[in-house]
Amino acid sequence: MTLINPVGGAPASGGVAGSAIPMLRQYWNVIWNRRLLIITVVATTVAAGLILTLLADPQYTARARIEVAREQANITSVEGVQPEDAGRDLEFYATQNALLTARSLAERVSRQLNLSRNDAFFIAHGVDPDAAAEGVGATPAGASLTSAQRRQRLVVDTLLKHVSAEPVRGSSLFDISYTSGDPALSRRIADAWVRQFIQSNLDRRFASTTDAREFLERRLDELRTRLETSERELVRYAAANNIVRLETSGTGKTGSSPGMQTLASVDLQSVNAALAMATADRVAAEGQLNASRARGVSEGSLNNLSINNQRSKRAEVAAELAGMLARFEPDYPPAKSLREELTALDASIAREERRAVSAVQATYDAAVAREQGLRARVDARLGKLNTQERALIQFNIYQRDVDTNRELYNGLLQRYKEIGVAGVGANNVSIVDAAELPVKPSSPNLLLNLILATFMGLGIGLGVVLVLENLDETVIDPSKVAALFDASLLGTTPVSESGDHYVELGDPKSSIYEAYFTVGSNLAFATDHGVPRSFMVTSTVEAEGKSTTGMALALVLSRLGRKVVLVDSDMRRPAMHNNLGLVNNQGLSNYLAGDNNWEDLMQRSPIANIDFLSAGPQPPSAAELLSSDRLQKLVESLGKKYDHVLVDAPPMLGLADATLIARAVEGVVYVVESERVAARGVSSALQRLREARGKVLGIVLTKFKSKHTGYGYGYGYGYGYGRDEDAKSETGGAWKSGS
Known part of the structure; x- marks a missing residue:
């Protein structure tokens, strides 16, 4: 026996359900309640699908396969000529897939095969070209189209409806398929499609290099003018400030370019080197002079041949005199004669030594005078150099402008030479399999259509049931x-x-x-x-x-x-x-x-x-x-x-x-x-x-x-x-x- 709660109304057990039916169960109850309606709808859609399939004209699909390689090589570094990021494969292949179904490609195929004048094309697609072309309309600008233009647009629209491009998963391959009522026409269009895609790819590459070349030509003209202007400014400034640059093996001062020095700098270096030598000579002469003054006899006299001969002779005379005095008396006439000769030699040596000291003094005085003259020249050239060094600051600015403009010009010139070969490289698109003549229709597929009709009928039936259920306000549950x-x-x-x-x-x-x-x-x-x-x-x-x-x-x-x-x-x-x-x-x-x-x-x-x-x-x-x-x-x-x-x-x-x-x-x-x-x-x-x-x-x-x-x-x-x-x-x- 079933009892219910009189207050809440919920059944206690048994014949009246003890709890609310779950949502899925409720949906199932609705479907089961109207199952005859669903079966009727499914049967109707299946019958309609069967009739339409049997009445449909057979369609033939031709399929070609191409490989689109990811472009890795960068022939030139000019931006826009070649892809920059080799890792963006997904974006690259999505772009290629869109290009394969582009309207411009369909127009190329139509022009190549002259499809707008091919009645077999319209017959294969079940299209009346004259009647359909009337509905094409006008251009966006409002201008009316000629009959040929309307037929051309109709052909392009028809091509895009019947072509498909599908990437092969996990590869760089694409399958291009075309479907029509004529198997031979399907194969021709599929082959023409892939070949026109390859040609359009080459055309785009060439167009991109042409644009880059034109851009470089304009930039080269601009840089050439800038380079000439900066060089003229540099020469004018150098002439106004008497700046003469000489090539050397060293590095210039004050930021000068390596291997370049001013004439004033080179002159100062040579005068400064002469001053160093004069100072050394003066120091040496001063040393000889001080030595001669300290000993009374100049060390330089020892190297005087006349003095040395006289001293040798005096030594001989002195030795002879000493030997004679040992045997004879001092008044011995020969001894007396030797003493007189010795006195004469001493006087002669003294005179020669005085002349030697005078020569050392003269040498020292000449060294001092030369040093002072060179020092004055160094001071004068140093002042001139300082003036030029200050002028070199602005000169170097002009020089850097010249160098920068020359580097830019040379770099663009090199790229301009390279850009000529950028578009002649190997094409990254190649045909893997050409389209073959279809031997059997690709559609209609009776089994597939019946399955689709069944699912469509189920969907429609369920939709109708849900609508009716929502509209049904009677009490069922x-x-x-x-x-x-x-x-x-x-x-x-x-x-x-x-x-x-x-x-x-x-x-x-x-x-x-x-x-x-x-x-x-x-x-x-x-x-x-x-x-x-x-x-x-x-x-x-x-x-x-x-x-x-x-x-x-x-x-x-x-x-x-x-x-x-x-x-x-x-x-x-x-x-x-x-x-x-x-x-x-x-x-x-x-x-x-x-x-x-x-x-x-x-x-x-x-x-x-x-x-x-x-x-x-x-x-x-x-x-x-x-x-x-x-x-x-x-x-x-x-x-x-x-x-x-x-x-x-x-x-x-x-x-x-x-x-x-x-x-x-x-x-x-x-x-x-x-x-x-x-x-x-x-x-x-x-x-x-x-x-x-x-x-x-x-x-x-x-x-x-x-x-x-x-x-x-x-x-x-x-x-x-x-x-x-x-x-x-x-x-x-x-x-x-x-x-």
Whole structure:
């Protein structure tokens, strides 16, 4: 048995799902519920795909393969002539892929093959050139196109629609494919496409070198003019400041260029070298002079031949005199003669020595004079050099400008010479496989088209189902009842298997009786004292199963030993008396009009413990009768005699009857037919009941297709458990079919 929480409305277990169905399960339920629609859509798309495939003209695809090598070599360093970064392979090959499908390449192919005048080209593509060319239009500038121009543009558009370039993964190869209705034409265009791509690549390379060469020519003219101007400025400044530059093996002063010195600098160096030599001579002469003065005899005299000869002779004479004096007397005439000769030699030597000292002095004086003269010349040239060195600062600025301009000019001149061979290198694009003649059509592919049609049909079908599901406001999912209407779900009842609810209700083991027994059990939890003593059953519109629900609940309560009175309050369209096989001559309308007592109007039904008060004749205004206090008194009086007063009320939509009855009973059991009434209508009706101070005990979802909607496990399990198809209820014969 299934019980529900009367407050929150969530089912406790069993026949009413214990928790909200997961999202994926809900989607599956929606798909399963509308599976016939999806199957129909899929079958339609597959049939359409099959027909279109069989009617389509065969298409032939020719494929050529090329290799596009990454350019690594840099023939010249001029920016823009060759790629700079060899590592940007992804960008490079993406660019090549775009170039392979460029409009300019299609125009080259069209011109090469003269396709605009080739009728076979248009026939192979199923294009009427004259009719299609009329729709090409005008140029962006607004100028009209000639017929030939329109045909040419049509050819280019057609080529671009049927060509494809696909890179071969993990390589530098590209597959160029062309598809048309003529296999020979496809091969011709594929071959022409790759060859024109190679030629266009060469043309771009040549154009880039031409642009670079023109740029260098302009720059060379500018630098040549700048170089000549800077050289003239340098010469003018050098002439104005008497700056003469000489090539040397050393490095010039004050930032001078290596190997270059000024004339003043060279002159100063030579005079300074002469001064150094003169100073050395003066020092040497001064040393000789000082030595001669210190010893009285100049050391230089020792090197005088005349003095040396005289001294040698004096030594001989002195030796001879000494030997003679040893043997003779001093007055010995020969000795006397030797003394006179010795005296003469001494005088002669003295004279020679005086002349030698005078010569040393003269040498010293000459050295001093020469040194002083050279020092004066050095000082004069040093002043001139300082003046030129100051002038060299600006001179070097001019010189650097000249050097810079010359380097730039020479560098660009060298690049200009190199740029001439930049475009004659090997092409980086080569043909790997030429296009072959297709031997079988590439399309249409029957299997592929059927698969695509199947998936497309599934997509369309699912889309339609989701749209319809969102547009469908009826109640399908029992788990959403509580959230939608703020009322407890008392239970769900299935669709009648035989088509006659009342016959099936006579069988206690039938699924519909089991369902209503569950509703009655859950109704016992709607109040704190069990099943309400008085309650009414209503619905939004007619034929939702409210009368069946009222009859079934009365039957369930009667079989539990309760005395039940069933009141048909639908005075506009009474029908319950027919279901019970009773009459409707007099009834509720008579009592409310004050014509009879209710005891006189009561009928005993064929079912034990159930009495019946029919609706009675149709009054002029049922709402006026129901608004009287006699209805409240009737319910109170019946409640004293019977355990339960069950009122079968009219539907809510457009009538006030049910709201008037709701104030007289303890609660309302609201019946909602699954997949029929919009949730907005149900909510509106429930709101009217609540505003009339009617207590909604719960909702019964009738005619619920558990297997059809995909909620079979939670809402269908248990109905008919242990059911004996041959078992007959003892009261089964008392029920008659009715609406």
